[in-house]
Structure formats: C-alpha cells, structure tokens
Amino acid sequence: MIKLCGFALSNYYNKVKFVLLEHGIPFEEVSVMPSQDELMLEHSPLGKVPYLQTENGDLCESQCIVEYLAARYPDKAIFSADPWEAAKEREMIMFVDVHLELTVRNLYKEAFFGGTVTDATKGRIEKLLAHHVAGFKRIAKFAPYLCGERFSVADAAGYVSLPLVGMASQAIYGRDFLLDAGIDWKSYVKTVGERPAAQRVTDDRKAYVASTRTA
Numbered sequence: 630m631i632k633l634c635g636f637a638l639s640n641y642y643n644k645v646k647f648v649l650l651e652h653g654i655p656f657e658e659v660s661v662m663p664s665q666d667e668l669m670l671e672h673s674p675l676g677k678v679p680y681l682q683t684e685n686g687d688l689c690e691s692q693c694i695v696e697y698l699a700a701r702y703p704d705k706a707i708f709s710a711d712p713w714e715a716a717k718e719r720e721m722i723m724f725v726d727v728h729l730e731l732t733v734r735n736l737y738k739e740a741f742f743g744g745t746v747t748d749a750t751k752g753r754i755e756k757l758l759a760h761h762v763a764g765f766k767r768i769a770k771f772a773p774y775l776c777g778e779r780f781s782v783a784d785a786a787g788y789v790s791l792p793l794v795g796m797a798s799q800a801i802y803g804r805d806f807l808l809d810a811g812i813d814w815k816s817y818v819k820t821v822g823e824r825p826a827a828q829r830v831t832d833d834r835k836a837y838v839a840s841t842r843t844a
C-alpha cells in the first residue's frame with residue numbers, strides 16, 4: 630500500500646492527504662519530520678516532507694505526487710476530464726503553492742516559530758506578496774471554490790495554504806494581505822472544510838498540535 634510520509638502540521642503533506650482521502654485511495658501514514666539526516670535524504674533529496682513510498686520507490690514534491698496519483702488512478706478523476714479545466718486547475722495550484730505560499734514561507738520563522746526575519750526580507754516579501762495576491766485575485770473565482778462552482782483538486786491546495794498566507798502576513802505586517810485584497814479566505818476554508826476529507830485533515834492537524842503541547 631502507498632505510504633504517505635510526513636507530519637500533520639505540514640500544509641504540503643495535508644494537501645496530498647486531502648487528495649488521497651477525497652478520492653478514497655488507500656494509504657498509510659508514516660510519521661516523518663523534515664531533516665538533513667543521510668537516511669532521510671535517501672528518501673527525500675532535500676529532506677522535505679511529504680514524500681510518498683510506493684512499490685517503485687520514493688517520490689517527493691506534493692504536486693508530483695498528486696500528478697502521479699492522477700495517472701495511477703485515472704478512474705478517480707482527480708483532475709477534470711476536460712483538458713482546459715484540468716489545465717486551469719494546475720494553474721491555480723501553481724498560484725497557491727508557488728506564488729502565494731512559497732513567497733509567504735519566507736516569513737514563517739518569525740510569524741510562527743519565534744525566530745526573526747530581517748527587515749530586508751520583510752520589505753522584499755511585502756512587495757512580492759502584494760503583486761502575487763493581486764494576480765491570484767484575477768484568476769481565483771471563489772464561487773465558492775477556487776475554480777468555480779465545483780470543488781476541484783485546486784481546493785486541496787487552497788484549503789491547506791491560504792490560511793498560512795493570511796496569518797503570516799497578519800503576524801508580520803499587521804494586516805492580512807488576502808482579506809485586505811477582498812479575498813475572504815475564512816469563508817472559503819469554512820466551505821471546503823465541510824468535506825469529510827478536509828475535516829479529517831484538520832482534526833488530525835489539531836490532534837498533532839495538541840500532542841506536541843502535552844509532550
């Protein structure tokens with residue numbers, strides 16, 4: 630059986646887990662933390678999570694994993710059957726993962742982990758994030774899902790990462806860049822969060838956080 634390796638606080642781990650659960654694909658979860666240990670690097674070349682263990686070997690990068698699942702389980706229709714709609718779903722995921730989340734990730738050290746980020750980084754990310762949020766707003770439909778009226782694979786990415794964009798910008802700049810741009814990510818997360826797969830992802834994340842507090 631496919632093994633999903635990572636931990637329940639990781640948004641990229643949760644993106645893949647959401648897709649697996651949403652489509653009823655059997656998998657096991659293996660608790661793995663990011664690290665630069667040689668053993669870990671043999672599985673995940675940058676020491677990041679998630680990675681997938683399959684009968685063929687290991688696979689990292691959440692989007693490569695999602696693409697692999699879509700190809701391996703064509704009957705699950707992870708992407709839309711229509712080539713244009715499927716391409717738009719991939720475009721949306723790129724905006725969420727790369728243009729928004731990867732940009733705001735530069736702030737996490739101070740926003741979430743008690744560290745500090747230089748003023749130069751804050752200044753650079755502020756400009757970049759404003760630009761990327763404006764671009765995202767041009768394509769994201771929120772009707773109520775990212776690509777329109779139907780839930781799509783892009784919502785697995787949106788559900789796990791948009792809150793981080795809002796919260797990190799709020800923590801560092803004192804204003805939520807998404808809300809400020811008129812993007813009501815809280816209502817969106819509530820809507821997507823009604824799905825059983827999303828609920829499970831969130832319950833497991835909360836349980837993980839609670840377990841680290843009592844440990």
Ligand SMILES: N[C@@H](CCC(=O)N[C@@H](CS)C(=O)NCC(=O)O)C(=O)O
Nearest residue numbers: 639640641663677678679690691692
């Ligand atoms: N592009 C990667 C990003 C994965 C990633 O950044 N994972 C984080 C946890 S959410 C991690 O392992 N960070 C440790 C590190 O960067 O060394 C993906 O989509 O899977």
